[in-house]
Amino acid sequence: MAEYRGNGSSLVLRRVTAEGGAPRLVLSGSCTLSALGQRLQPLSAKLAEYATDPALQWDLTEIAQMDNAGAVLLWRAWGERRPQHLLLRPEQEKALNLLEMMSPPPPPASRDWLWPVTALGKAVFLLWEHLTSMVILSGQLLLDALYLAVHPGRIPWREISANLYRTGAQALGITALVGFLIGVVLSFLSSRQLQMFGADIFIINILGISIIRELGPLLAAILVAGRSGSSMTAQLGVMRVTEELDALTVMGIPHSLRLVLPKVMALGIAMPLVVLWTSAIALAGGMVVAEIQLGLGYQFFLSKLPDSVPIANLWLGLGKGMVCGMVIALISCHFGLRIKSNTESLGEGTTNSVVTAITVVIIIDAIFAIIFSDVGIK
Amino acid sequence: MENGGCVIEVEGLHTRFGNHVVHEDIDLCVYHGEVLGLVGGSGSGKTALMRQMLGLERPTHGSIRVFGQSLYGHNRKQLRAMRNRCGVLFQKGALFSALSVYDNIALPMRELRTLDEDMIRRLVMLKLKMVDIDARHADKMPAELSGGMIKRIALARAMALDPELLLLDEPTAGLDPELSDGFVKLIQTMRTELTLTIVMATHDLDTLVALSDRIAVLADQRMVALGPLKEVINRNHPFIANFFLGERGKRTLANHVDI
Ligand SMILES: Nc1ncnc2c1ncn2[C@@H]1O[C@H](COP(=O)(O)OP(=O)(O)OP(=O)(O)O)[C@@H](O)[C@H]1O
Numbered sequence: 001m002a003e004y005r006g007n008g009s010s011l012v013l014r015r016v017t018a019e020g021g022a023p024r025l026v027l028s029g030s031c032t033l034s035a036l037g038q039r040l041q042p043l044s045a046k047l048a049e050y051a052t053d054p055a056l057q058w059d060l061t062e063i064a065q066m067d068n069a070g071a072v073l074l075w076r077a078w079g080e081r082r083p084q085h086l087l088l089r090p091e092q093e094k095a096l097n098l099l100e101m102m103s104p105p106p107p108p109a110s111r112d113w114l115w116p117v118t119a120l121g122k123a124v125f126l127l128w129e130h131l132t133s134m135v136i137l138s139g140q141l142l143l144d145a146l147y148l149a150v151h152p153g154r155i156p157w158r159e160i161s162a163n164l165y166r167t168g169a170q171a172l173g174i175t176a177l178v179g180f181l182i183g184v185v186l187s188f189l190s191s192r193q194l195q196m197f198g199a200d201i202f203i204i205n206i207l208g209i210s211i212i213r214e215l216g217p218l219l220a221a222i223l224v225a226g227r228s229g230s231s232m233t234a235q236l237g238v239m240r241v242t243e244e245l246d247a248l249t250v251m252g253i254p255h256s257l258r259l260v261l262p263k264v265m266a267l268g269i270a271m272p273l274v275v276l277w278t279s280a281i282a283l284a285g286g287m288v289v290a291e292i293q294l295g296l297g298y299q300f301f302l303s304k305l306p307d308s309v310p311i312a313n314l315w316l317g318l319g320k321g322m323v324c325g326m327v328i329a330l331i332s333c334h335f336g337l338r339i340k341s342n343t344e345s346l347g348e349g350t351t352n353s354v355v356t357a358i359t360v361v362i363i364i365d366a367i368f369a370i371i372f373s374d375v376g377i378k
Numbered sequence: 379m380e381n382g383g384c385v386i387e388v389e390g391l392h393t394r395f396g397n398h399v400v401h402e403d404i405d406l407c408v409y410h411g412e413v414l415g416l417v418g419g420s421g422s423g424k425t426a427l428m429r430q431m432l433g434l435e436r437p438t439h440g441s442i443r444v445f446g447q448s449l450y451g452h453n454r455k456q457l458r459a460m461r462n463r464c465g466v467l468f469q470k471g472a473l474f475s476a477l478s479v480y481d482n483i484a485l486p487m488r489e490l491r492t493l494d495e496d497m498i499r500r501l502v503m504l505k506l507k508m509v510d511i512d513a514r515h516a517d518k519m520p521a522e523l524s525g526g527m528i529k530r531i532a533l534a535r536a537m538a539l540d541p542e543l544l545l546l547d548e549p550t551a552g553l554d555p556e557l558s559d560g561f562v563k564l565i566q567t568m569r570t571e572l573t574l575t576i577v578m579a580t581h582d583l584d585t586l587v588a589l590s591d592r593i594a595v596l597a598d599q600r601m602v603a604l605g606p607l608k609e610v611i612n613r614n615h616p617f618i619a620n621f622f623l624g625e626r627g628k629r630t631l632a633n634h635v636d637i
Pocket residue numbers: 395398400418419420421422423424425426427469
């Protein structure tokens with residue numbers, strides 16, 4: 001395989017004395033990137049040293065092959081102009097001509113010392129931009145919803161049902177697992193404490209209120225935000241990268257109606273159901289432990305539950321679920337539509353979307369807790 | 379051994395995607411220092427063949443050797459050295475969308491770890507000049523470029539390391555005729571300075587005729603012709619008749635060769 005190296009040996013410098021007694025530097029061998037390899041740096045210094053002598057004749061005619069890297073190496077050593085005495089072959093002449101025509105490389109950007117101020121300002125503007133465009137998107141969705149109310153034939157049922165399946169049905173497994181484990185842990189810890197006071201019966205209140213009102217909706221929302229939120233953002237983002245969004249636009253199909261609204265509606269429907277499911281499984285987990293730890297029978301547990309937990313808590317949980325679901329979808333779509341057509345922006349957008357969605361879910365939960373502080377608690 | 383030895387050696391190559399047979403028993407030898415034009419209808423498997431030459435996909439049967447070396451060996455260092463000697467232009471450009479034009483071209487140079495940043499800057503500017511891209515576009519992101527610019531910058535990136543072997547998939551698709559001619563001149567100039575081996579898949583008859591030393595024609599899953607232009611056009615095959623001797627083909631050929 002050596003023959004394909006083809007270019008033979010690396011560059012050789014030979015200093016001779018020409019006819020007139022003038023010093024001459026003969027370069028031979030191959031002046032290419034692959035042939036020079038590791039020798040590039042030391043060679044660069046050596047050539048620069050030779051170039052300090054203006055009387056030196058440079059003879060490049062014996063160079064077998066010279067590529068761009070080789071030409072740039074010499075050009076830089078000469079200080080970006082031809083030496084006074086230079087022997088060339090015609091094709092090398094062309095390579096040097098190209099270098100001569102080349103505009104000087106731009107200097108590396110200088111540092112900006114005001115960056116903390118500009119960074120802060122940009123962050124504030126960015127936040128403002130997010131808020132306004134989120135409001136615009138919500139308004140657009142509202143208009144779309146009104147439009148669909150007038151033209152029910154245009155409701156995108158297929159998209160809604162596909163999204164229901166993806167965000168709802170496919171999330172049942174993971175929410176069940178997490179819900180069950182949390183129920184078990186919560187029940188185990190509280191039952192130990194309650195046993196100390198002989199207040200075993202209150203395990204039903206504790207589990208009922210905390211799971212139905214708080215933990216069930218919150219767990220479901222956080223899991224769905226991570227799972228479905230990221231996939232919605234990524235889906236829209238890839239559609240931007242592959243210009244599918246633009247294709248939809250030119251076909252006159254509005255993004256909000258076809259892409260965003262079905263997602264928001266589907267998640268608004270699916271989330272309360274997922275919340276119900278998560279709460280039920282978490283309660284089941286708690287019930288199992290209550291039976292083992294405290295000897296509270298399942299039937300007793302279930303018959304006592306409606307008495308100790310007012311039904312308002314359930315409605316509160318479901319309502320939270322619906323609001324969180326729609327907000328998660330809205331945030332995910334908002335971030336998805338903002339993605340620019342490059343892969344970095346795609347990754348960044350997805351991360352931001354999930355982080356924002358989870359944060360907002362927790363904020364919504366807190367707001368609910370304040371507004372409904374005297375509802376459903378005896 | 380001028381022009382001797384196969385840089386790429388394809389033997390008994392079969393390709394199948396599921397039930398869909400793309401190549402059937404293809405043999406090909408790309409000589410050192412030649413430009414091989416690869417033509418064939420859309421979907422005839424030109425891109426697939428090139429991807430296999432690069433080791434990105436494995437043929438169903440048969441072997442491919444590049445620089446006399448199998449692509450499926452386990453010696454990573456050799457494979458890497460081989461890859462540094464190949465430049466590739468993908469059909470869709472495949473620029474890194476998260477990097478600027480400048481960084482796209484500088485990336486392979488930086489990976490080499492023998493060039494300093496100043497040298498890289500000069501080289502990148504030179505490559506941009508070669509493909510006729512103004513220096514002020516250097517900071518743009520790929521998403522901000524026109525289709526033809528993407529193509530030319532991808533070409534500049536393919537040539538970043540001055541490779542001995544260039545694989546070009548549709549190098550002139552999406553370029554206007556003037557830029558196509560510029561591309562032809564560029565390759566011709568490079569060939570006077572360096573011994574370049576080029577495999578080029580193209581539909582552009584002008585470029586094909588101007589650059590190719592030999593032409594390989596893929597049709598009906600097989601290599602139906604392989605040889606210099608004159609030999610190929612005398613082969614009796616419907617695709618060849620259509621491609622070279624159709625209305626447009628005749629006009630182009632009349633400009634370039636006397637048949
Ligand atoms: N990854 C893949 N999976 C399945 N089929 C494939 C795959 N890649 C290519 N093909 C099929 O192989 C055939 C050859 O495709 P290829 O891209 O090589 O065509 P081509 O000759 O480059 O066409 P064009 O001139 O349009 O670029 C096509 O029919 C394509 O559908």
